[in-house]
Amino acid sequence: MLEDEPGREQVLADTIRASEEWGFFQVINHGVPDTLMDAAMEMSKRFFALTSAEKEEFKMRQVAGVGYGRFVVERPGVAKDWVDRLQLNSVNKDELEVYDLVLNNPPGCQGLFEKYGNAVYELARRILAILSEGMEQNSEFFYKKTAADGFLRTSINYYPPCPQPDLVMGTSCHEDASSITILQQDDVCGLEVPKVGNWVSVSPIPHAFVVKIGDILQVVSNDKLKSVTHRAVVAGHTGRISIANFLMPRRDTKVQPATELCSKTQPSVFGSMEYGRYLVEVVATNLLRNKVDTLRIKHPVYDSSS
Numbered sequence: 001m002l003e004d005e006p007g008r009e010q011v012l013a014d015t016i017r018a019s020e021e022w023g024f025f026q027v028i029n030h031g032v033p034d035t036l037m038d039a040a041m042e043m044s045k046r047f048f049a050l051t052s053a054e055k056e057e058f059k060m061r062q063v064a065g066v067g068y069g070r071f072v073v074e075r076p077g078v079a080k081d082w083v084d085r086l087q088l089n090s091v092n093k094d095e096l097e098v099y100d101l102v103l104n105n106p107p108g109c110q111g112l113f114e115k116y117g118n119a120v121y122e123l124a125r126r127i128l129a130i131l132s133e134g135m136e137q138n139s140e141f142f143y144k145k146t147a148a149d150g151f152l153r154t155s156i157n158y159y160p161p162c163p164q165p166d167l168v169m170g171t172s173c174h175e176d177a178s179s180i181t182i183l184q185q186d187d188v189c190g191l192e193v194p195k196v197g198n199w200v201s202v203s204p205i206p207h208a209f210v211v212k213i214g215d216i217l218q219v220v221s222n223d224k225l226k227s228v229t230h231r232a233v234v235a236g237h238t239g240r241i242s243i244a245n246f247l248m249p250r251r252d253t254k255v256q257p258a259t260e261l262c263s264k265t266q267p268s269v270f271g272s273m274e275y276g277r278y279l280v281e282v283v284a285t286n287l288l289r290n291k292v293d294t295l296r297i298k299h300p301v302y303d304s305s306s
């Protein structure tokens with residue numbers, strides 16, 4: 001995360017290469033204090049250790065909303081994931097969120113996650129700046145097009161120990177519908193990404209964040225940066241916690257390739273859709289895989305007037 005040092009050019013090039021090839025990379029020395037990361041992980045453990053009745057007080061009330069639990073559309077024949085979840089918004093609120101969750105148990109939980117959310121949001125902005133400069137644009141380029149005035153959704157996943165881990169999935173294969181995702185994992189392996197026909201584990205590095213390119217950055221970068229499919233398996237003998245922070249655009253943001261990244265040789269390969277519509281029509285219909293393909297144009301032609 002070098003800011004002005006001589007190795008910066010190399011960092012830019014490496015970050016772009018990782019985002020094109022893997023859609024994932026890990027960052028260390030990122031500026032979010034270790035103590036804040038530890039406190040967030042500790043608070044998450046304490047939350048999931050509350051009794052069911054205590055957790056139910058924060059029950060999620062709308063599909064993919066904030067709160068505890070999983071309010072999902074059931075799919076016939078598809079087993080539910082082996083995961084317990086708490087979701088909250090920080091920085092800006094999602095403008096359509098009706099439930100104003102106040103997370104007052106364990107005490108201090110709300111304030112801690114607001115502080116954590118602010119720090120992660122700043123980090124997300126800095127990473128978007130690195131990606132922008134790596135693609136020869138000004139540092140605010142991707143932030144303005146994929147996240148300006150947007151919100152940060154923090155989703156805390158607890159995968160309990162499981163007697164038969166081979167029979168379940170922690171979080172099924174999907175891509176994130178975010179601009180970018182910043183994920184903190186504990187010291188237990190579980191997150192997996194595909195590479196040449198195999199699943200590869202993203203090894204936990206103490207106090208590192210895993211950064212994932214989301215669908216919105218894939219579309220705006222005109223398919224250069226990849227929103228890669230991933231999943232989380234369960235360890236079995238022990239529980240695992242991951243804290244996924246999704247940087248989300250405002251719902252009225254137009255999701256479309258940036259004209260600056262299109263040319264005669266690289267015409268726009270995606271159409272345009274408002275982010276709110278993307279969430280309702282593409283994400284909420286349970287179409288979890290290859291979602292950006294719903295925007296893909298079959299025969300791209302460069303339009304120099306746009």
Ligand SMILES: O=C(O)CCC(=O)C(=O)O
Nearest residue numbers: 155157171191232242244
């Ligand atoms: O638990 C993990 O490591 C992955 C979670 C994830 O992919 C998500 O919440 O979107």
Ligand SMILES: [Fe+2]
Nearest residue numbers: 174175176230
């Ligand atoms: Fe994910």
